[in-house]
Amino acid sequence: MKEMDASSKQSTVSEWTKVTAPAFLVCTTLTLLLAYFSNTGSMWIPILDSANLMFHEAGHPIFGLLSDRLMVYGGTLGQLTFPLVTFVRFLRQKNSVAAYLCFLWFVQNLWNISTxxxxxxxxxxxxxxxxxxxxxxxxxxxxxxxxxTQLSRQLIFLGLILIFIAWHSLFQHWKSRKIPLPNADSHT
Known part of the structure; x- marks a missing residue:
């Protein structure tokens, strides 16, 4: 039974792109920087928030096509849609680092929305x-x-929880590449 669990875990882990130590370090550093700058000072990260603003503004008329009442929600939905779509795309490709970075962008959008x-x-x-x-x-x-303001704080807290869960998943992918899993064929 242990051999089967180890080999199924090995095939699952091997399907995902490997998370190298430098990639993990960059992702961790970006996470800390984005968490800090998104929630302190001007709370504006120029390159990301300029893109977020573009998707926000585009969301109004796009979602407005569906309904006049939906138009007001379109900005927020628009700025969340693109990072979420790219996250799902990289998740389907089993690209750990790219999926994580897109999810980080999604969470940074939550913090931007909270402001x-x-x-x-x-x-x-x-x-x-x-x-x-x-x-x-x-x-x-x-x-x-x-x-x-209370809802804003709750959105910030939700973002922190989500990013911790995502970071922990990335950490597990990084850690799994360092531990060679036993091959079922090596016992014969």
């Missing part, structure tokens, strides 16, 4: 092209505008 969410009542963040604040409209519809 916008926390601003629903205060409305001090600059809006592209003026207009209505998405999260003011959304939380007003849900009758929970007064909970904007």
């Amino acid at each position: 916008y969410l926390a601003d629903a009542r205060a409305q001090v963040l600059p809006l592209i092209g003026g207009g209505e604040h998405d999260w003011t409209e959304i939380l007003t519809r849900w009758n929970c505008l007064q909970n904007d």
Whole structure:
């Protein structure tokens, strides 16, 4: 039974791209940097958040095609869709590092959204092209505008939990490449 478990684990692990020590170190460093800069200071990471903003703004008319009521949600859905689609793509390819980095981008989007969410009542963040604040409209519809900052903190916490789970998975992939698993044929 142990031989079967070891060989099935070996085939499962070997199907995924190997996580090298430098790749694991880079992913860990990026995780720490993104977690820090996404939740402190200006909370704006230029290259990522500029892309996030582009997907956010594109999401409004795209999701608006489905329904006028859906248009306000389209920004948030738009900025989450692209990282999630790329994550799933790399997951299907069993590319551990690329999938992790796309999931990290997805979580960084959650943190970016939490900043916008926390601003629903205060409305001090600059809006592209003026207009209505998405999260003011959304939380007003849900009758929970007064909970904007609490919901924002919960979204930050959710992101931290998700990234820890993803990092732990990446760690397991990195660790598994270092431990040679017994081959069922070596016992004959």
